[in-house]
Every structure is written in C-alpha cells, then in structure tokens.
Amino acid sequence: MKSKKARRAGRKAVVLLSGGLDSAVTLYYAKNAGYKCLCLGFDYGQRHLRELECAKELCRRAKAEFQLIKFAMPWKGSALLDKKEKLKGHRLGDKSIPNTYVPARNIIFLSFALSCAETVKAEKIFIGAHSQDYSGYPDCRPEFYKSFAKVVKSGTKAGVENKPVAVETPLLYKFKSDIIKMGIRLRVPFELTWSCYKGGKRPCNECDSCTYRKKGFKEAGIADPAI
C-alpha cells in the first residue's frame, strides 16, 4: 500500500509565499507532504518588498514554481503600506491589533490563491498564518479560516460541485519557536527568509516581526542563520 505522501505525488497545491519564515516553513511542509507547489507572492506596495526576492530564491531552492501578483492598494490603511506612518512597537502578548495590520490582506491573498487553485486544479491552498504570537491580526485566527472555508464551498465552481479547494493552515496553533523547530526538521533554508518590516539592507532587529523572530529562535535554542 502506498504511503499518503506517495499517493499525493504530482497533486498540486498553491502556497502563499511572502518570503518570510512562516511561509517558507509552510512551503517545505507542503512539499514534504508530496505536493507539487505553485507559490504566489504579492507586490502590494509593502515597505519590505525585499521579502519577494527571498520568496523567489526559496522557490528556486525548493524547485517550486513562483508567480508574482502585483497590485496597488491606494487607500493604504496600514503602516506597512504608508511610509509616513511610524511602525509602532507592539508588546509581546498584547492582544490589540497592531498598526502593521493591512485591512483584508489575507482575504485578498486567499482569493487570488483560490482563483489560481481552482483553475490549475490544485486540491489545496497552504497559508502560514498562526494565531499564537500575533493573535492581534484578525485574519490569522481560526474563526476566520472556518468562515473562509464556507466561502470556498459556496462561492466557487469546485465548491458547488462538491470538490472545494481546502485551505490548510499547518502553523495555525503553533508558537514561533515550534515553527522554527519544524523548519529545522524540514531543512528550510532559513538564511533565505526575510522577516523585517522595514525596507533596509539588514533586518532592523527592532520591529515586531524582527522581535518575534528573535524570540522564536531564542526559545528554540537555535541561532538564526540570517543574522
């Protein structure tokens, strides 16, 4: 009898790949599960466009296809899009929504992934959202993914025909340190990932994203190869 992984060989999945640590682990998780991965990266005017270079390099390394989607969000609405706004620090454990929240971003990303998945007949979408550290982002919480599954079921051809594309969130309940350990097991090239929200040449080591990354590596007892 064939293993689950062997049975999945050649089956397609769409992976949302920002170029950050979480999405890199998610790509390797999907690949390790046997899926042929088509990765989508988004240029939506974010400060840290640099992450997309990492996304492309990660795809080359993982032998996955990469597709860039580009659009503007002229209304901004986030410190990640509006350079006039200061990136406000967000204390660990603080449950309020940080000003790096981009309204409806994951909904937009998932909608594109869904359109792509339905077209190329991919059976799954993988997204590296997790609710433990950044519980402040509404579109990283389990409730949101439950609702989105219903949109997939009711609003797409594949859904109506009872073959809805499944949205997988393998990191949803994990802490950053667990994700890092998972990445180590999956041989994720962490040196190619980019987490910093600022657009500099080196990580700022101060923004929320850098802070969570640093804390995660420290708790996992591993040195960050990107620093």
Next chain:
Amino acid sequence: MKSKKARRAGRKAVVLLSGGLDSAVTLYYAKNAGYKCLCLGFDYGQRHLRELECAKELCRRAKAEFQLIKFAMPWKGSALLDKKEKLKGHRLGDKSIPNTYVPARNIIFLSFALSCAETVKAEKIFIGAHSQDYSGYPDCRPEFYKSFAKVVKSGTKAGVENKPVAVETPLLYKFKSDIIKMGIRLRVPFELTWSCYKGGKRPCNECDSCTYRKKGFKEAGIADPAI
C-alpha cells in the same frame, strides 16, 4: 425627525462598478439611499476592458469617486480572460456554470472592496450580483453572500470590533427586467453602460450578456438606449 436617507448623508459606501447595467443601477441605488460612493473598477485582463470607460463616465455623471485596481490573473481559467477560448452560448434557464465564469472573481473584488471600506471607514459595500438570471455563477448566489458576511465579521478589524462592513446586494433576487425598471426609476443613464463580453466597438448582440440585456429590456417594455 430626519429621514433614513438624510441620516445617511455623508456616510460612505464602496460600490463595485464594472460599467455594466447591474452595477450602474447599484451605484444609483446606493447614491439614492444617501451614501457618498467610492466606486472600484477592476482591470483584470478581461476582453471587455471597454466597460471600464463606461464605469468612469458613470462616476462622472453620478458625481462619485472612481478608483481603478489593476492586476493580472495569469492562470486565466475563463473565456473572459483567454481570447483563445470561444465564448460559449448559455441557454436561458440553463443551470450549469458558463465558461465566462472567472474563478473567485467576486471574492477577489469583494476583498479589495473590504480592504478599502475598512480603511476609509465606509459602512457598506454595494455589489450588483443577482441570482435569478445567472444562477450559474456560484458567486452570485445568496449562500455565498451569507458566508462572505461571516468572513467580514471574523477576518477584519472592524468585524472583530463589532462594526463589520455590511455587504449589500440590492439586486440579488431580482430579474433583469426588474433591475431595468428600477434603473429607470433611479434615472440611471443606461446609454453609458456596457454589457457585451466581446471587445468590439458595438455590442455583439449574441453573447450571454447581450442576450440577457436584450431579454430584460424587452420584458420591461423599454427600448435600450445603448443600442
């Protein structure tokens, strides 16, 4: 006591405006209800880009703001995006999904509208979907809009803070002829609307969209001013 309309004066709504008949009626409906409308139009590589010129002109006429969002859907997946594919005729009343269906299109459009609405503090999104004629499109059915409301509630800051953006579908249960009659009452300049799926200078009078429009005007007993 102020009327409902007067109370709404100055309140903002985001309107999805393709430049077609349905979305034009929807814009005038929202405007008539007292909302200050910000319209979003999408260039997603559709054959009938001409509709966007109509959308802009409709906005000028209705004194509404217009914002164009441009992106590519490289996977295509629809005869509306892939000129190599023939637009297949779809018999009236046929419940199958036509090949003009664009996977997840309304989900993508609504996600952008949601991001915009949340940012500009609009209380509503208006979309001219209707399920009666085109019941073949999954993302034009009431079930889909019910699910999407839950995504808005669970996946956005405004939703989590108990002020979710409401998605209004004023045409959802109407037939094309009723929509046309409604448009006449609202003084919609139908001569500025574009329905044809083909990219020609004049409507082809043959595609599904032309057919439904023709049937609607005939049933409403009104001459189509665009022809």
